[in-house]
Amino acid sequence: MATEQMEQQKLVRDCLKGKPQAQRQLYELYADTMLGVCYRYTRSMRDAEDVLQEGFVKVFHHLNQYKQEGELGAWIRRIMVNTALNFLKRHRKYQEEMYFTEEYLHPVSQEDPAVRLHAKELADLVRQLPQGYQVIFNLHAVEGFSHVEIGEMLGISDGTSRSQYARARNLLITWLKKYSTDHKKSSYAGK
Amino acid sequence: MxxxxxxxxxxxxxxxxxxxxxxxVWENVEKELRRKKRRRYIVFFWLLAGLGLLGYTGYLLTQKGKPTLAESSGKPADHSGKTVQQPAAPSTQSDIIPSIPSTIKPADSSSPADQATPLNETPSAAATQPGTSADREGLNGRKSTALVPAGKNKGKRKTDKTGSPVARSGHQQKTSTQGIQEPESRKETESKPVDMAGQNPPVVPAQDSVKAKTDSAVAAVPPPAETKAPAAKKQSSSKIKWSLDLGVGGSGPIGSPFLIGESDNTRLAYDQTGGMIASPGSPLVTPPVVNYGPVYFPRSDIKPGPAFRIGVLGEWAISKRSSIVSGLQYQYQSTNIRTGSYRNTALIFNNYASQPVSVTSSYQAGLQKTFTNRFHYLQIPLSFQWQVGKGNKLPVLLSAGMSAGYLLATNALIYDSLQGGIYYHDKNAFNRFQLSFNTGLAFRFGNSKTFQWSIGPEASMGLRSQVKEEYDRKQYPLYLGIRARLYLPKKNH
Known part of the structure; x- marks a missing residue:
């Protein structure tokens, strides 16, 4: 653990020196996880990759601000979330962009297909929520921000955040139930 | 659940x-990182260049002017009478008045009043030696010089058409000989007070040569009235970000833009006397003074004066942080010089470049009073503006570009070594079109609000001399000031 931390610190130092190899290494280390984060906030893989790209540029640009106290992954994740929120603010027409193309997806591994599929399908369901619901659900349920923090981040009241989250949650539960029923039906039909 | x-x-x-x-994704990230690094160098370069130009402009505007001929020689101005050593004390005032060259005759030589000038106007004891008077006459170096009443000067102008320096030199010798051969004219002159150092003819009053006032030389005449140019106004459109541009600062000319110091090439021959001032007993035959005559009244230092700019500008955004700025501006520039007394008399002469000059009034060069040269320009700027950083709280804007200007009016004076040194105004002596390089730095406030404004230092340097080469030495306008820009609020549709 300590060795990992030391390696990470060395990696950060090398990145700060502007070494391209270290930058590439850092990117490879976190790109997959961070694309998962970006994917939850956007509605297309292309946009998710745009956010990821912008986020990593910020990461390298502001890496000197990273105080090597907390986990680097958490710091990068925070940058990605903020970048995604800015991206959504900039693209006001984003809500109308409902296209969703599977061909852009690149699942990482098939080690545990059931879990991975579940996570991806869950993420896809979250992405089908209305834009406001989607963001608040991600921020509260996944990132763990409180409603007060979400209210500050999005410029809304914490009450609005709460109610939006409750609606998003109910909608998602309904969809999951429906999905589960449909899945069972198709399973039985297959048997 | x-x-x-x-x-x-x-x-x-x-x-x-x-x-x-x-x-x-990684390829784009890598590309972006490289571009940011390059951009950082560019910003650094621009900042350095901008600061350097601002500093240089400030240095040029605040530095003390080059020493005058009198100062450079370590002596006070010759017309003060302190620097000139006389071989013998003159018995009369006429003794200190040099002779008039034969080639330069007053329009009406029979009129004694024409040549009348108070004693305090004469350069003290300068060029008083009879033996050297001829030399000094020759030193004038002009092809021909005629003095006529203002109303009649066009028909009576005497102009030798030989323009080459060689021809001029030959003419000088001829003039010198004539000067020696005409002692009578000298005697005639000696009996009356004569204007100037005597190497040039006295000035004929413009209205009536016979009833010329003896105190015309010291008559205080108000300087020419300024010409006011209207401030530019333009209507705004919703697509362009319009702003009201205001600038206040100082302006002053320099002899050679983008070079520290002043090149000797930019100085006229009669400025290169190295402190050589006509004095009795000293034969002024050393070139190039010989071509232009001794300078009894050297040119004044040109001091910076106040300047301002007002206009309407439009900003066309070409990217998130860069834009093209253009519009219409009126600029007022001024410089200050020291002059002597005002002379409401007509002069026709050929300047050092054989350019015929006709003026109705002039100022004796000297240090008696301050004269303000005023320039009124109408300008169309075109500049590139770039925002440093992405922050919206207090964006820093760098701008650089060119400005095409037209000189609407000026009352500025030109120096000439005629009569030992005079200042005169000739509207033909100035280049009407001007091209300037502008740069500046500004901080924009209220970026998230409807009402925005910015403020910061700016500098502009003229790339073309204000004065035509054939009239006087080159003077490139410089401006350094603080610019404020008030952005017009956007219309809500």
């Missing part, structure tokens, strides 16, 4: 979501 369990499951599932990005 309990709420907490659902939340926990969702978090666990979604946190583990990993997706592999396409290879293009």
């Amino acid at each position: 309990p709420e907490s369990e659902f939340d926990k499951q969702v978090q666990q599932e979604l946190e583990g979501l990993k997706l592999r990005p396409s290879t293009a």
Whole structure:
């Protein structure tokens, strides 16, 4: 653990020196996880990759601000979330962009297909929520921000955040139930 | 499903979501990182260049002018009478008045009043030696010089058409000989007070040569009235960000833009006397003074004066942080010089470059009073503006560009070594079109609000001399000031 931390610190130092190899290494280390984060906030893989790209540029640009106290992954994740929120603010027409193309997806591994599929399908369901619901659900349920923090981040009241989250949650539960029923039906039909 | 369990499951599932990005993402990240690095160097370069130009402009505007001929020789101005050593004390005032060259005759030589000038106007004891008077006459170096009443000067102008320096030199010798051969004219002159150092003819009053006032030389005449140019106004459109541009600062000319110091090439021959001032007993035959005559009244230092700019500008955004700025501006520039007394008399002469000059009034060069040269320009700027950094709280804007200007009016004076040194105004002596390089730095406030404004230092340097080469030495206008820009609020549709 300590060795990992030391390696990470060395990696950060090398990145700060502007070494391209270290930058590439850092990117490879976190790109997959961070694309998962970006994917939850956007509605297309292309946009998710745009956010990821912008986020990593910020990461390298502001890496000197990273105080090597907390986990680097958490710091990068925070940058990605903020970048995604800015991206959504900039693209006001984003809500109308409902296209969703599977061909852009690149699942990482098939080690545990059931879990991975579940996570991806869950993420896809979250992405089908209305834009406001989607963001608040991600921020509260996944990132763990409180409603007060979400209210500050999005410029809304914490009450609005709460109610939006409750609606998003109910909608998602309904969809999951429906999905589960449909899945069972198709399973039985297959048997 | 309990709420907490659902939340926990969702978090666990979604946190583990990993997706592999396409290879293009890293390529773009790498490209962006390289571009940012390059951009940092460019910003650094611009900042350095801008600061350097601002500093240089400030240095040029605040530095003390080059020493005058008198100062450079370590002596006070010759017309003060302190620097000139006389071989013998003159018995009369006429003794200190040099002779008039034969080639330069007053329009009406029979009129004694024409040549009348108070004693305090004469350069003290300068060029009083009879033996050297001829030399000094020859030193004038002009092809021809005629003095006529203002109303009649066009028909009576005497102009030798030989323009080459060689021809001029030959003419000087001829003039010198004539000067020696005409002692009578000298005697005639000696009996009356004569204007100037005597190497040039006295000035004929413009209205009536016979009833010329003896105190015309010292008559205080108000300087020419300024010409006011209207401030530019333009209507705004919703697509362009319009702003009201205001600038206040100082202006002053320099002899050679983009070079520290002043090149000797930019100085006229009669400025290169190295402190050589006509004095009795000293034969002024050393070139190039010989071509232009001795300078009894050297040119004044040109001091910076106040300047301002007002206009309407439009900003066309070409990217998030860069824009093209253009519009219409009126600029007022001024410089200050020291002159002697005003002379409401007509002069026709050929300047050092054989350019015929006709003026109705002039100022004796000297240090008696301050004269303000005023320039009124109408300008069309075109500049590139770039915002440093992405922050919206207090954006820093760098700008650089060119400005095409037209000189609407000026009352500025030109120096000439005629009569030992005079200042005169000739509107033909100035280049009407001007091209300037502008740069500046500004801080924009109220970026998130409807009402925005910016403020910061700016500098502009003229790339073309204000004065035509054939009239006087080159003077490139410089401006340094503080610019404020008030952005017009956008219309809500």
